[in-house]
Amino acid sequence: MFEPRIVCFFCKWCTYAGADLAGTSRKQYPPNGVVLRVNCSGRVDPQHILWAFREGADGVLIGGCHPGDCHYQDGNYNTMRRVALLKPVLESLGIESDRLRLDWISAAEGDKVVNVMSEFVETVRDLGPMELDLTDRLSGAEAPDEAKGVKVSTAKKKAKAKR
Amino acid sequence: MEHRIGVFVCHCGTNIAGVVDVKRVAEELAKYPGVAYSTDYLYMCSDPGQNLVKDAIKEHGLTGVVVSACSPTLHEATFRRAGAAADLNQYRVEMANIREHCSWVHRGDKEMATEKAIKIIKTMIEKVKQNEALEPISVPMTHRAMVVGAGIAGIQAALDIANAGHDVVLVEKEPSVGGHMAQLSETFPTLDCSQCILTPKMVEVSQHPRIKLLTYCEIDDVSGYVGNFKVRIKKKAAYVNRDVCNGCGLCIEKCPAKTASEFDEGLSERKAIYTPFAQAVPNQPVLDRDHCIYFESGKCGVCQKVCPVDAIDYEQKDEFLDEEVGAIIVATGFDLYPIVNIGEYGGGDIKDVVTSLQFERLLSASGPTGGVVRRPSDGEIPKEVVFLTCVGSRDPEGHMPYCSKVCCMYLTKHAMLYKHNEHDGQAYVFYMDVRTPGKDYEEFYQRAAEEDDVLYIRGKVSKLFEEDGKVMVWGVDTLTGQKVEIAADMVVLGLAMVPSATATELAKMLKIQMNQWGFYSEAHPKLRPVESLAPGFYLAGAAQGPKDIPEVVAQASAAASKVCALFAEKEYHREPIVAWIDEDECAGCRICISVCPYDAIEFDDEKEVARVQEAICEGCGARIAACPSATAQQRNLTDDQLYMMVSAALED
Ligand SMILES: Cc1cc2nc3c(=O)[nH]c(=O)nc-3n(C[C@H](O)[C@H](O)[C@H](O)COP(=O)(O)OP(=O)(O)OC[C@H]3O[C@@H](n4cnc5c(N)ncnc54)[C@H](O)[C@@H]3O)c2cc1C
Ligand code: SF4
Ligand code: SF4
Ligand code: FES
Numbered sequence: 001m002f003e004p005r006i007v008c009f010f011c012k013w014c015t016y017a018g019a020d021l022a023g024t025s026r027k028q029y030p031p032n033g034v035v036l037r038v039n040c041s042g043r044v045d046p047q048h049i050l051w052a053f054r055e056g057a058d059g060v061l062i063g064g065c066h067p068g069d070c071h072y073q074d075g076n077y078n079t080m081r082r083v084a085l086l087k088p089v090l091e092s093l094g095i096e097s098d099r100l101r102l103d104w105i106s107a108a109e110g111d112k113v114v115n116v117m118s119e120f121v122e123t124v125r126d127l128g129p130m131e132l133d134l135t136d137r138l139s140g141a142e143a144p145d146e147a148k149g150v151k152v153s154t155a156k157k158k159a160k161a162k163r
Numbered sequence: 164m165e166h167r168i169g170v171f172v173c174h175c176g177t178n179i180a181g182v183v184d185v186k187r188v189a190e191e192l193a194k195y196p197g198v199a200y201s202t203d204y205l206y207m208c209s210d211p212g213q214n215l216v217k218d219a220i221k222e223h224g225l226t227g228v229v230v231s232a233c234s235p236t237l238h239e240a241t242f243r244r245a246g247a248a249a250d251l252n253q254y255r256v257e258m259a260n261i262r263e264h265c266s267w268v269h270r271g272d273k274e275m276a277t278e279k280a281i282k283i284i285k286t287m288i289e290k291v292k293q294n295e296a297l298e299p300i301s302v303p304m305t306h307r308a309m310v311v312g313a314g315i316a317g318i319q320a321a322l323d324i325a326n327a328g329h330d331v332v333l334v335e336k337e338p339s340v341g342g343h344m345a346q347l348s349e350t351f352p353t354l355d356c357s358q359c360i361l362t363p364k365m366v367e368v369s370q371h372p373r374i375k376l377l378t379y380c381e382i383d384d385v386s387g388y389v390g391n392f393k394v395r396i397k398k399k400a401a402y403v404n405r406d407v408c409n410g411c412g413l414c415i416e417k418c419p420a421k422t423a424s425e426f427d428e429g430l431s432e433r434k435a436i437y438t439p440f441a442q443a444v445p446n447q448p449v450l451d452r453d454h455c456i457y458f459e460s461g462k463c464g465v466c467q468k469v470c471p472v473d474a475i476d477y478e479q480k481d482e483f484l485d486e487e488v489g490a491i492i493v494a495t496g497f498d499l500y501p502i503v504n505i506g507e508y509g510g511g512d513i514k515d516v517v518t519s520l521q522f523e524r525l526l527s528a529s530g531p532t533g534g535v536v537r538r539p540s541d542g543e544i545p546k547e548v549v550f551l552t553c554v555g556s557r558d559p560e561g562h563m564p565y566c567s568k569v570c571c572m573y574l575t576k577h578a579m580l581y582k583h584n585e586h587d588g589q590a591y592v593f594y595m596d597v598r599t600p601g602k603d604y605e606e607f608y609q610r611a612a613e614e615d616d617v618l619y620i621r622g623k624v625s626k627l628f629e630e631d632g633k634v635m636v637w638g639v640d641t642l643t644g645q646k647v648e649i650a651a652d653m654v655v656l657g658l659a660m661v662p663s664a665t666a667t668e669l670a671k672m673l674k675i676q677m678n679q680w681g682f683y684s685e686a687h688p689k690l691r692p693v694e695s696l697a698p699g700f701y702l703a704g705a706a707q708g709p710k711d712i713p714e715v716v717a718q719a720s721a722a723a724s725k726v727c728a729l730f731a732e733k734e735y736h737r738e739p740i741v742a743w744i745d746e747d748e749c750a751g752c753r754i755c756i757s758v759c760p761y762d763a764i765e766f767d768d769e770k771e772v773a774r775v776q777e778a779i780c781e782g783c784g785a786r787i788a789a790c791p792s793a794t795a796q797q798r799n800l801t802d803d804q805l806y807m808m809v810s811a812a813l814e815d
Contacts, residue, residue, distance in 0.1 A: 003275075007812050017676065017696065020234045023263025024688075031269040031279045034812035035260070036286060037235070038800065039740070042785025047793075048805050055813045071674050071697065072783030073760040082788070107676040107684060107696070114268075 004058035004124040006033040008117075009048070011041045013071040014106050015063030021110035029117040032124075033061060040064065041102075042075025046086045049100060053090075053132075059099045059124035061116070066104040076104070094132050098123055166197035166292050169225040170284060171216055173207035173232035175262055182266040184277045188231070191281055197292055199223050207232050213245040220249040227251075227291035231259040231284045236696065237687060252296035254739070254799055259287040285811035293807070294799045299736035302778045304390035305489040306730045309334065311382060311669070314342020315712060316704025316719040317494035318364050323723035325373035329730055332486050333368060334396060335378045336665070339443035340365050342496050343705075346426060348526035348534070350712060351576040352607040358442060358529065365444040379449055381665075383483065385673055388781060389699025390489045390735030398482040402450035403436070408474040410446040412438075414466035422454040424531075428521040430539060431531035436466050436475075441529065450475070489735070490699050490726045491673065493683060494719065495666050497705035500555035500563065500659035508554065508627045508656060514540040515634050516627055516654045519573060526580050536584055538653045540632070545652030548581055549636050550574040550592045551624055555659035557595060563659045563680065568709040570657035571598045575608050577655060578617040590617045591649060593624050593638055601711070620647060627654055660709040675700050682708045693722040701725050740798055741780040742787055746772045748794040755786045755795050 010016040016037050022029070038044060041064025052060050062079060070076040079102060087097035101120050105112045170192045174180035185203045193201035200223045206212050207230055219225060228251065230242045235258040246256035261280040269276040306329055310321045313335035321333045339345070345365075347357035369376050377396060384395040403414075420435035433439070435455040436448050456463035457477060467475040502511040502518055509516050515538045517525070528534040538545050552570050555562040571594065578590035597619065599605040611617045624638035633650040640647050662681040670677045675695040676684040683702045686694040693702050701722040704715045729735070742763075744755070749772040756764045756773060763779035764786070766772075773795075787795045793802055 005813055007809055013674075013676070013696070017236065020236060020260075020263040023234070023267040026267055026270075028271060029268055031265070031272060031275045034279065034282045034286060035264050036805070036808050036812065037260075038784060038805075039797070040783040040785050042783060043788055043797065043800070045788035045802065047802065048809060051806050052809045052813070055810050057809070057813055069671055069674065072781055072785060075783050075785035078758070078785050078789070108679045 002125055002129060004032050004121055004129070005056060006059040006061060006121065006124060007052045007057045008033045008035045008061040008063065009038050009041065009044045010035050010063040011043075011065060011071070011076075012037050012039055014065035014069065015041075015103075015113070017107035018063070018105045018109045018113045021107065022113040025110050027110055027114045029114045030121045032121045033117055040070060040072050040075035041079040042070070042072065044079060044082070046082055046089070049086060053095055053099070053130060056130065058127070058130045059101070059120060061120050062100075062102045063105045063113075063116070064102070066106055069106065095130070096127050099127060099130070166227065167199035167223060167225050168197050168227045168229060168288050168291060169216070169219050169223060170198055170201040170288065171207055171212075171219075171228065171230045171232075172201070172203040172261075172284075173212070173230065174203060174205045175232060175266075176206065179232070179262050179266040182270050182273055182276050183261060183280045184273065187277060188280050188284065192284055192288070195285060195288060198288065199225060208238050208241055213241070216242065216245050217249040220246065220251050225251065227255045227257070227294060229257050229259050229284060229287045229291055231261050231280070231287075233258075233262040234260045234264070237690070254297045255291060255294050257287045257291045257294070259284040282812050282814070285814065286808040289807035289811045290800075290804050293801065293804045297739040297798060300739050300741070300777050301734040301736055302390055304730070304733070304735040305392075305487050306330075307332070307488045308490045308492065308726050308730075309392070309394060309486065309488040310492045310494060312336075312342070312494040312496055312663075312704070312706065313340035313368070313376075313378070314494060314496045314704060314715075315344045315361065315364075316496065316706070316715045317342070317492070318368050319716050319719035320492050320494060320703050320723045320726075321368055321374055322364065322371065323720050324726055325371050327723070327727045328373070329727065330373050330375070332375045332377065332394075332488060334380050334382060335376075336381050337439065338379050338401070338437075338449045339439050339445070340368060340376070340378060341444070343520070344712060345440065345442075346428070346520055346527070347523050348528070348530070349576070349580060351572045352601070352603045354576070354580075356528070358527075362442050362444075365442070369444045376445070377484070378445060380484075382669060382672065385491070388737075389729075390737075392488050392491060392699065394486045394488060394491075396484045396486060398484060400479040400481050401447075402452065402475060402477055402479045403448055404474045404476050404479070405445075405447055407472050408447045408470075409472055410448075411471065412448070413469045413471065414475065415448055417465050417469045419463065419465065420454055420456050422451070427524045427531050428518065430521055430524050490701065490729055492701045492703055492722050492726065493669065493673065493675070493695075493706055494703040495663045495669060495706045497660040497709065498663050500661050502656065502658065504562065505554060505656070505658075507625065508551070508654075509629075513627060513629050513634060513654075514538075515545075515652065516656065519570065519577070519655060519657050522577050522655045526577065526584075534584075536581055536653075543652070544585060545588065546585070547589050547649065547651045547653075548578070548591070549624075549634075549649055549651040549654045550578055550590065550657065551654065552592065552594045552597075552657045553623075554656040556657075563661065565659075565680065565709070566598065567657075567660040568598070569660070569711045572601070572604060572607070572711065574655065574657045575611045575617070579611045579615050582615040582617065590615075591651075592617060592619050593622055594619060595623065596621070601713070622647065660705060662706060666706060673697070673700060682706065693718055693725055699729075737778075738782065739777070740782045740800065741777050742775045742782065742784070742795055742797055744773050744775055744795045746770060746774070748792060749773055750792050750794070752791060755790055758786045758789045
């Protein structure tokens with residue numbers, strides 16, 4: 001069976017704590033997602049998401065506080081807008097936009113972490129492995145206009161080189 | 164810099180090691196680029212475990228540490244301290260969460276769980292490689308606390324902080340302090356009179372030179388962060404000038420308009436201008452415009468005519484006050500689960516089916532019946548009284564799944580006090596199981612059953628209905644399997660405790676976490692029971708979960724001592740995980756300035772670059788993501804770090 005590789009960006013105040021709660025409640029869900037803890041879902045840049053797909057992620061899940069509950073007032077509204085803008089860009093790159101999911105999960109919603117994770121793994125499993133090689137597409141030259149605009153920064157190249 | 168990272172994989176007994184192959188994890192990671200040392204140990208947080216970390220830092224000259232164990236919320240501080248003790252900058256210590264996010268949730272697939280644990284740790288190795296050595300940022304702190312809610316929890320917390328020498332602002336939405344404890348008759352397990360032990364404290368908070376008491380007030384807005392909160396408080400119009408009113412009570416006496424008394428739970432009436440109860444603190448009345456004749460028709464005006472000091476002001480408006488505080492304790496208490504939700508027990512339509520708080524008022528010497536239990540329908544003294552536990556509690560299908568913790572005890576108290584009142588009456592308690600976990604509690608229950616002949620019936624009542632002036636109680640005794648039918652004179656419902664009505668709204672305003680039922684969440688259920696995860700907020704009383712008075716008071720004092728510990732430092736030391744902008748690369752576009760909600764970014768007109776004011780920046784990162792030139796970064800969570808972490812999470 002195809003085991004999707006999923007990167008999750010969870011904000012530390014809500015969704016990350018919700019995932020902790022799922023743990024302390026010993027709820028079970030598939031192990032496909034690796035969680036990165038960010039201060040706020042608003043920290044997630046479309047660049048990070050594109051980078052994840054480029055690095056072979058089959059799906060990207062972003063979790064933040066419910067609208068109105070963001071610890072930093074309105075960070076999650078930024079996330080909402082960015083994800084909405086990024087979805088058509090993904091499609092234009094040939095990436096099914098369902099491979100990117102944004103959900104609001106509070107610190108009390110351990111159950112929701114389980115449901116969203118399980119559902120998302122299934123969605124991505126149905127979509128199959130990401131076979132697109134984005135290495136060239138995202139370097140700028142061939143990329144559609146929307147994608148050109150996004151800064152595939154030198155930062156990550158530097159970062160790669162550093163290793 | 165050459166990386167020399169240490170990886171420490173914790174077994175957590177069998178919590179992690181039972182699922183994740185910790186030996187294999189440690190071995191695999193020893194081969195990962197930049198890792199100089201990798202090991203596993205039974206309990207990394209124990210003293211020997213921490214020493215293992217400290218020794219390894221010194222022995223192997225580690226430049227960074229990844230402790231792979233539980234959630235950072237639990238032990239990040241522990242291991243940062245351990246690192247610092249071995250002269251490794253504390254911000255070069257990170258935790259990889261392989262328990263809550265891995266072993267506990269993937270028990271079915273050890274192989275995949277082990278692989279996932281390796282990936283999680285790799286992401287943190289990549290992060291720590293680029294972590295800067297930082298120092299906490301010191302910011303000035305306001306040594307003044309705010310307590311929201313003045314039930315016994317808020318009163319106790321405010322007194323403790325004030326007695327420790329700090330100023331306190333105590334905010335209560337009702338016209339008087341006291342909360343629910345003021346409504347109680349006598350209190351288990353000692354049966355001391357509630358008012359007698361509470362009112363001296365109520366008076367003390369109102370007179371304490373360090374406490375600013377704001378009753379009939381609500382929180383309107385909160386901004387800032389721990390050490391420096393700005394709170395806007397709405398002082399609701401009372402139509403009484405509180406500066407001049409001397410509390411003579413003439414207005415109350417003469418007011419012709421009446422409505423149901425909230426304090427007596429609808430069992431008596433109060434005037435439109437009123438104090439909730441005789442011992443109210445402060446003792447100044449408020450005018451309830453919804454029931455006032457003057458506000459309805461422009462007529463009456465009696466209170467204004469009789470007031471000897473001209474305190475009545477029908478034109479009074481809501482006022483707003485701004486207060487600056489360094490810490491906030493939330494102590495907003497509980498409400499009873501609404502009786503209307505319990506259709507099978509009449510939903511509040513059967514007069515002689517009363518709530519537990521109504522029964523407290525009937526038992527109270529200062530209550531509507533002077534302490535003699537009389538039924539609401541006809542004022543007769545009931546001869547058969549049935550008490551029901553777990554009404555709305557422990558009922559995951561229909562109502563609340565949790566145990567409200569105090570109902571078994573107070574219904575036992577009710578039955579006992581009723582029997583003390585009415586020696587030849589009969590008291591029945593229907594129970595699921597009687598929970599008496601507290602000092603002297605079991606003995607109290609035994610006394611009720613043995614000395615006061617309270618009849619305990621194990622079982623659930625399926626239905627209550629009225630018949631011939633009686634309340635018919637249909638249930639089953641689950642011990643004998645017999646059907647039980649009682650024609651009772653009165654039934655008392657031990658309704659569930661739920662968070663107070665405004666708790667959710669307040670939590671959203673303060674940005675503090677709640678559980679799914681709306682009780683405020685503590686930072687850790689065992690080790691940090693009186694702190695919110697959000698820095699600067701502390702929890703006290705039934706707002707955090709159902710509890711009785713001894714527990715409420717203990718928790719309130721604990722919250723107060725946490726605030727005092729915070730105030731023990733002159734300045735507040737904040738996490739330095741803030742934004743920074745590379746002046747050489749900043750294009751001066753000002754986009755970040757427009758998105759920062761804290762106004763933490765200033766513009767240098769000379770150099771034409773944006774600059775982060777570290778003392779103000781909250782480190783949300785949202786504005787960093789907005790920077791079109793990737794110049795704005797977050798310390799120790801830079802774009803570079805995130806890219807590398809993503810890559811590590813996806814490596815095979
Ligand atoms: C019927 C009954 C009998 C009981 N008998 C006993 C007993 O015998 N012994 C015992 O130990 N315990 C008993 N208890 C439990 C006891 O009542 C509680 O433990 C205690 O009163 C809780 O105190 P608190 O301060 O946390 O909450 P509360 O008493 O509910 O006080 C909260 C205060 O906060 C205020 N508030 C709420 N929201 C806001 C807001 N947004 N802004 C400002 N202010 C706000 C409220 O107006 C209130 O004054 C009994 C409980 C019940 C229901
Ligand atoms: S004006 Fe209103 S509050 Fe005053 S006495 Fe008349 S009814 Fe009562
Ligand atoms: S009559 Fe005037 S002074 Fe007396 S309690 Fe009423 S408002 Fe206060
Ligand atoms: S802090 Fe959770 S989304 Fe902003």
